[in-house]
Amino acid sequence: MNKKDKISVITLGCSKNTVDSERLMNQIKVNNFDLINNPNDADTVIINTCGFIEAAREESINTILEAVNLKQQGKINKVIVAGCLSERYLSELQKEIPEVDAYFGTEKYEGILKELGGELKYNLLGERFLTTPSHTAYLKISEGCDHPCSFCAIPIMRGKHNSKPIEELVKEAEFLVKNNSKELILIAQDTTDYGIDIYGRRVLSDLLNELSKIDGVEWIRLMYAYPSHFPDDVIETIASNPKICKYIDIPLQHISDSVLKSMRRGVTAQRTRELISKLRNRIPDITIRTTFIVGYPNETEKDFEELCSFVEETKFDRIGVFTFSVEENTSSYILGDPIAEETKLKRKETLMELQRGISYENNKNLIGKKLKVLIESSEGEYYIGRSYRDAPEVDGEILIPKNDLENLNSHLVEGNFFNVEITDYNDYDLYAKLVNEEIVETR
Numbered sequence: 393m394n395k396k397d398k399i400s401v402i403t404l405g406c407s408k409n410t411v412d413s414e415r416l417m418n419q420i421k422v423n424n425f426d427l428i429n430n431p432n433d434a435d436t437v438i439i440n441t442c443g444f445i446e447a448a449r450e451e452s453i454n455t456i457l458e459a460v461n462l463k464q465q466g467k468i469n470k471v472i473v474a475g476c477l478s479e480r481y482l483s484e485l486q487k488e489i490p491e492v493d494a495y496f497g498t499e500k501y502e503g504i505l506k507e508l509g510g511e512l513k514y515n516l517l518g519e520r521f522l523t524t525p526s527h528t529a530y531l532k533i534s535e536g537c538d539h540p541c542s543f544c545a546i547p548i549m550r551g552k553h554n555s556k557p558i559e560e561l562v563k564e565a566e567f568l569v570k571n572n573s574k575e576l577i578l579i580a581q582d583t584t585d586y587g588i589d590i591y592g593r594r595v596l597s598d599l600l601n602e603l604s605k606i607d608g609v610e611w612i613r614l615m616y617a618y619p620s621h622f623p624d625d626v627i628e629t630i631a632s633n634p635k636i637c638k639y640i641d642i643p644l645q646h647i648s649d650s651v652l653k654s655m656r657r658g659v660t661a662q663r664t665r666e667l668i669s670k671l672r673n674r675i676p677d678i679t680i681r682t683t684f685i686v687g688y689p690n691e692t693e694k695d696f697e698e699l700c701s702f703v704e705e706t707k708f709d710r711i712g713v714f715t716f717s718v719e720e721n722t723s724s725y726i727l728g729d730p731i732a733e734e735t736k737l738k739r740k741e742t743l744m745e746l747q748r749g750i751s752y753e754n755n756k757n758l759i760g761k762k763l764k765v766l767i768e769s770s771e772g773e774y775y776i777g778r779s780y781r782d783a784p785e786v787d788g789e790i791l792i793p794k795n796d797l798e799n800l801n802s803h804l805v806e807g808n809f810f811n812v813e814i815t816d817y818n819d820y821d822l823y824a825k826l827v828n829e830e831i832v833e834t835r
Contacts, residue, residue: 431468763814
C-alpha cells in the first residue's frame with residue numbers, strides 16, 4: 393500500500409478500547425500514513441470492536457456491515473476488523489462477513505500494521521494519539537482478568553490478568569502530561585488486582601503515589617475497582633494524597649447473597665456493606681459510583697426488592713444499571729435466560745428512578761459548596777465543567793452561566809481548573825458561579 397493512504401479508525405465499546413485505538417493510531421501516524429476522522433473519506437477503515445454484551449455485538453456488526461457496504465460501492469479500498477468481537481468470534485465472522493480484508497484480535501498492533509504495509513515501532517508503544525480532550529486521558533494499567541464472574545466474557549476476549557510495570561506506566565503518564573493531560577483516569581478490567589502478577593502483591597497504592605509525583609498531574613481518578621479484595625492501603629492513599637480524586641468506581645453488580653454466589657463474585661452482602669462503610673468513614677467526602685445487573689437468571693422479586701432497599705439505604709452518588717445478557721462460554725450460560733426482557737427493563741427503570749431521587753437530594757445538599765472544577769467545553773449559554781465527583785461521559789456536569797462571567801469581566805479556559813460555588817441543581821447536574829479565577833493548587 394502507498395504510505396500516503398488515508399486511514400480511519402472507528403472505536404466502539406469501553407475506555408479500554410479507546411486506549412487500544414489511541415496506541416494503534418499513534419503507530420499509524422509514525423508510519424507516515426494519513427490518519428483521518430471521517431471513514432467516508434478513507435482508503436482503509438479499521439474497526440475496533442466490542443463483544444461484551446449482545447447490544448455491543450450488534451453495534452459492532454452493524455458498523456462492520458456499513459464499512460463493507462462502502463467498500464462494495466468503491467468508496468473505500470479495505471476494511472480491517474480488530475478488537476474483542478473478532479477475538480471472540482473470529483471463525484464465525486470470517487464465515488459470515490468474508491468481505492472484510494483482515495480480522496485481528498485485541499492489541500494485535502503488529503499484525504494490523506503489517507496488513508497496512510507498515511511496521512510496529514516497539515519503542516513508541518507507550519505513546520498515543522489522544523482522542524479524548526487533551527486535558528483528560530485514560531491510563532490502562534493492566535489487561536485481562538482472573539476473576540470467575542459467571543456472567544462475564546472478558547477473560548475469553550482479553551485473557552488472564554496482566555499488569556504493566558510501574559516504570560512503564562509512569563513513562564506513559566509523563567508522555568500524556570507533556571501532551572497537556574491534567575487528569576489521569578486509571579482503568580483496567582480490575583484495577584485493585586494491579587501488580588499481583590508481577591510483584592507478588594497488589595501494589596495499586598504504590599502506583600498511585602508514583603503517578604502523583606509527576607509534575608503537571610492534577611487529578612488521578614480510579615475506575616473499575618473490584619470489591620472483594622479492596623486494599624486498605626489504597627483507601628489510605630485516596631484519603632491522604634491530594635492528587636487522588638476522592639472518587640471510586642466499584643462495580644458491585646448485586647447485593648443479594650444468593651445472586652452474588654451464583655455470579656461468583658467472591659463477596660457477600662455483609663462484606664459489601666462493610667467496605668462502603670469503611671470508605672465513607674475514612675474518606676468523608678468520597679463519591680462512590682457503582683453498577684448493578686438486573687434480571688440475572690436466579691434473581692427473584694425478593695432479591696430485586698433487596699437490591700432496591702440497599703440502593704435506597706446506601707444512597708450512592710452514581711449508579712449504572714445493566715440488564716442481564718446471556719453469554720456463550722460463560723458459566724451462567726447453562727442457567728439460560730428465564731427472566732422476560734420486559735421484566736428486566738422494568739427492574740432497570742425502577743432502580744434508575746429510585747436513584748434519580750437520591751441524586752436529586754444529593755445535589756440539593758451541595759448548594760453553597762465550593763468545588764474545584766475542570767472546564768470541559770463551552771455550549772450555548774454555559775461553560776461545562778466537572779468536579780472531582782464526576783468522571784467524564786458517565787457522571788453529571790457543572791454548568792456555569794457565561795453571563796455571570798461577563799459581569800465579572802472574565803472568561804474560563806477549557807482544560808483549566810477554577811473554583812466555583814454551587815447555586816442550583818437538577819436530578820443529575822449542578823449549576824454554579826465562579827468565585828475565584830485562579831487555579832486551585834492541589835499539592
